[in-house]
Amino acid sequence: MKEELIISGRMNPMVDPVLNIWHWQIPLYLFLGGVAAGILFFASLYFIMGREKKYPAAIKWAPLLTPFLLVLGLAALFLDLNHKTFFWQLYLTIRLESPMSWGAWTLMVITPLSIIWSATWLKELIPGWHWKYPFLDQWEAWFIRHRLILAWIMLISAVILGVYTGILLSAFNARPLWNTSILGPLFFASSLSTGAAVIMLMAKSHLERNIFSRIDLMMIGIELFLIVHMFMGFQASTQVQIDAANMFLGGPYTEVFWIFVVFIGLLVPAILEALELLGYKIPIIITSTLVLTGGLFLRFIIVYAGQASRYLY
Amino acid sequence: MRFAMAIDTKKCVGCSDCVVACQTENNVPIGYCRDWVVEVNDGTYPQLVMEIRSERCNHCSNSPCVRCCPTGASHYDYGGIVLVTPHKCIGCGACIASCPYDARYPHPKGYVDKCTFCVHRVKEGLPPACVAVCPTKCLYFGDTDDPRSEISLVLKKRKYKRLIPEAGTNPNLYFLI
Helix, strand or coil: CCEEEECCCCCCCCCCCCCCCCCCHHHHHHHHHHHHHHHHHHHHHHHHCCCCCCCHHHHHHHHHHHHHHHHHHHHHHHHHCCCHHHHHHHHHCCCCCCHHHHHHHHHHHHHHHHHHHHHHHHHHHCCCCCCCCHHHHHHHHHHHHCHHHHHHHHHHHHHHHHHHHHHHHHCCCCCCCCCCCCHHHHHHHHHHHHHHHHHHHHCCCHHHHHHHHHHHHHHHHHHHHHHHHHHHHHHCCCHHHHHHHHCCCCCCCHHHHHHHHHHHHHHHHHHHHHHHHCCCCCCHHHHHHHHHHHHHHHHHHHHHHHHHCCCCC | CCEEEEEECCCCCCCCHHHHHHHHHCCCCCCCCCCEEEEEEEEECCEEEEEEEEECCCCCCCCHHHHHCCCCCEEECHHHCEEECCCCCCCCCHHHHHCCCCCCEECCCCCEECCCCCHHHHCCCCCCHHHHHCCCCCEEEEECCCCCCHHHHHHHHCCEECCCHHHCCCCCEEEEC
16 A cells, blocks of 8 residues: 655645635636637627627627626636735736736737727617717727727637636646646637527527527537547546546546536536527526536636646655 | 755655754745655555655746746746746746646745745855755755766766656656665
8 A cells, every 4th residue: 555645744725735726716717708708709700790780799789798707807816816916017028838928918908809899889789878078989980990900809819818718727737637738629619608698698689599599509519529528538648637537537526517517507508409499489598597607617617626636646 | 057956765764854944944934834755655564665755846947837927927047946036926826736746835925935945045055954954964955967066976876766757847856766
């Protein structure tokens, strides 16, 4: 029998006995950032494709939420910092090797963009809306003229934001559960799915709801495929990754993952969406809520379980 | 110059003097430690094998903590020693999560803290505190780029292992076995 003990005693807070450096703030941010990235992705994509009339919820209504989602997410990130008064150090440097640096800068681009994007639609969406200062009218006119460029920048930064939340974790090879390149696409698919769920919720026309329901169904399919793929990859990998997978295949995270993420968050909404496409009446609020809950649970479980997975030596 | 440390697992008795010396020298906050002693017992009685290792930051040549730091607070310093600049650190915890040896911790003041190889002593030509106090002289510290240094000679003579080299970190702690 092999037994390993730290005989000098080591109980560094937040590190021992199991790494516990990231709490609710990080997964909450990953979720909020993901939803915002999903919404802004569809908004800019369909604007570029010229579907402004067809998908008003995706292009105009849902983006109104994104500044709030992003600011809440940023607040959560700020709360997570241990050395809060030095947060500005993030913006004195660009470190290409560090996903967190990428994320900080992407947020610096996409948060103001989401505010500008939402602001340029306000006059159209809210009758009687007017800006208090005339220079804002001038700015608005300028931004409306350059909306296509805005949309392109937003599309690219939304993709970076959606993917980076996964890459952020997968860059840590010290935590075998996170150390898989599947996590980037998985989180991106989840962010598109949750973004589509919000758009579905805000869509007024049956056509738009139907289209986003189909998109969501496709994203759920991709997520399920990626999850199966991730566990296959782990099982075929080294012992530390087999151990990481076993946390979900009989270990402590089995029930919570397969019930809340896979069953409630993916399978049930997929079935409901499929039934809806077949013509059954399903209240959209149920499907959307389930998808969003699944996305939130996915972030929480991956962040917490990842910290519990480690190398043994 | 490439500073490294060799730990003779055959000579270490696990007294934890290195841990206390470090805490005193570096004013480590109560309840925290930058180095620690691991005891591994393998086998069943009477066929038992024991290994005792005094562990700390590996000052890796390919440090995941330096790579993932978003502000550049974690950096390679004098002789490859990995250090954290407190006034650049935002306490995001990325480096803590990235370290396969769990050698870092958040200091109560907010920034991330870890073993510095007692860089303030090394710059004056003194060995790190843990090396200086070791009663069995089982710790060797020096420059592995210098073929005549004590550590280079001991690494030529003895068999050694490094911890989790498969993590790709290229660690600079050598455990003599």
